[in-house]
Amino acid sequence: xxxxxxxxxxxxxxxxxxxxTEYSYLGNMEELLPWIDKSGIKEINHPAHPYAVxxxxxxxxxxxxxxxxxxxxxxNPKKVEASCNVYPYNLPxxxxxxxxxxxxxxxxxxKSEKISNGKVAQWNNIVIRADIPQNLPPNVxxxxxxxxxxxxxxxxxxxxxxxx
Numbered sequence: 001x002x003x004x005x006x007x008x009x010x011x012x013x014x015x016x017x018x019x020x021t022e023y024s025y026l027g028n029m030e031e032l033l034p035w036i037d038k039s040g041i042k043e044i045n046h047p048a049h050p051y052a053v054x055x056x057x058x059x060x061x062x063x064x065x066x067x068x069x070x071x072x073x074x075x076n077p078k079k080v081e082a083s084c085n086v087y088p089y090n091l092p093x094x095x096x097x098x099x100x101x102x103x104x105x106x107x108x109x110x111k112s113e114k115i116s117n118g119k120v121a122q123w124n125n126i127v128i129r130a131d132i133p134q135n136l137p138p139n140v141x142x143x144x145x146x147x148x149x150x151x152x153x154x155x156x157x158x159x160x161x162x163x164x
Contacts, residue, residue: 024162025065044155049123052087052155055095055148064145065161070138077163082144083127087155091118094150097126100143101136108140109133112147
């Protein structure tokens with residue numbers, strides 16, 4: 001249920017760029033609070049990030065972005081760019097931003113990116129750019145989230161996903 005609500009919320013946050021072949025989705029955790037289960041969000045009282053998603057010893061995957069391929073505009077995008085601000089408590093670590101495409105629990109595409117040249121206890125930007133596999137079935141689920149396979153703690157905010 002929470003994931004469905006999150007998908008709806010991101011649908012409301014759709015913003016078109018000036019080009020007709022690009023669409024982007026922005027997820028600021030403060031704006032999403034009324035719509036999602038607050039157990040996946042932490043209040044951190046940072047001026048630029050009052051709330052953030054998190055991964056830690058109890059939560060391996062964070063909230064993020066979810067949409068079905070059939071609902072993405074423009075239809076049949078060729079590229080995706082995803083980014084997120086991440087606040088790590090230690091470096092190096094295994095915390096990663098992930099772009100994943102699944103059909104019926106079968107992964108079709110998966111790519112991740114770790115913090116490179118980042119700083120501890122500061123907001124770092126992670127960016128993933130990838131070509132989208134062509135001829136995807138309409139019911140493929142596209143997800144963008146933080147993953148902490150070693151269950152290390154980090155915060156995330158300002159997810160930005162662009163399709164073109």
